[in-house]
Amino acid sequence: MCCSGFLKIMMFIFNGAIFLAGAAILGVGVWVKVDSGSLLGVLDQIDDAPDELAQLTNIGYLLIGVGAVLLVIGFLGCCGAIRESRCMLLTFFCIVLIIFIAEVAGAVVLFVFQDLANELIEKVEVQVVRSIREKYGEDESLTNVWNHTMEELRCCGFKNYTDFDSSPYQIDNGNVYPPICCDQSDGPCSETLAAEFMGSIPGCFTKLVQLLEENAVIVAAVALGIAFVEIAAMVVSMILYCKIGNKS
Numbered sequence: 001m002c003c004s005g006f007l008k009i010m011m012f013i014f015n016g017a018i019f020l021a022g023a024a025i026l027g028v029g030v031w032v033k034v035d036s037g038s039l040l041g042v043l044d045q046i047d048d049a050p051d052e053l054a055q056l057t058n059i060g061y062l063l064i065g066v067g068a069v070l071l072v073i074g075f076l077g078c079c080g081a082i083r084e085s086r087c088m089l090l091t092f093f094c095i096v097l098i099i100f101i102a103e104v105a106g107a108v109v110l111f112v113f114q115d116l117a118n119e120l121i122e123k124v125e126v127q128v129v130r131s132i133r134e135k136y137g138e139d140e141s142l143t144n145v146w147n148h149t150m151e152e153l154r155c156c157g158f159k160n161y162t163d164f165d166s167s168p169y170q171i172d173n174g175n176v177y178p179p180i181c182c183d184q185s186d187g188p189c190s191e192t193l194a195a196e197f198m199g200s201i202p203g204c205f206t207k208l209v210q211l212l213e214e215n216a217v218i219v220a221a222v223a224l225g226i227a228f229v230e231i232a233a234m235v236v237s238m239i240l241y242c243k244i245g246n247k248s
Helices: 002-034 040-044 051-056 059-083 086-112 114-135 140-153 168-172 191-196 204-214 216-247
Strands: none
Touching (some): 002 216, 059 216, 140 204, 204 216
């Protein structure tokens, strides 16, 4: 009896963590879809983008789906423990096992296909820079997205200020660059001044990579924590499943 009570408490703890993780991921997914000025908005403005790149625009829906599934998993685990339902516990175990296998497979694919990722980045660079030079300063939607992105990340262009060469903005404003490229909110930004600030105002892709690298330890810790919770939850659910079976 004491052992069963301990197992139930452990199920509540593990599934509470899964439920909270699902709520957090769901919230991030909703934010990504609602925030039209996010960096992902740039992808919507690229013509003839690679199919792999186009799929990134659906990341918000993916996060919403994953968050919803985790919420259901947390609910199944808690209810299965409270009601001592073998069916719910078995369903919980199967779903978590499938997700765990998918996570491992995804990690292996990312590791094996790093070269393909580099090729995709090169394609993205060409497409993004072309869209800037053809539309920035003329297409209001694309211009607003880039302005918002550069202000939020404190960056200039995809690679650097030269991405704006021959753009409608530069042509219409006397061969100048966006003010952010010279670390200012307004006023002309000449090529000489933009070159001086290139070290302190990097390209947006470089800045994004820097942010990811700075938070890599946190991301890895969170991933390992989720994997531990999933494994522990599966073990506890199976032990509780067997004990309930022995009682009956």
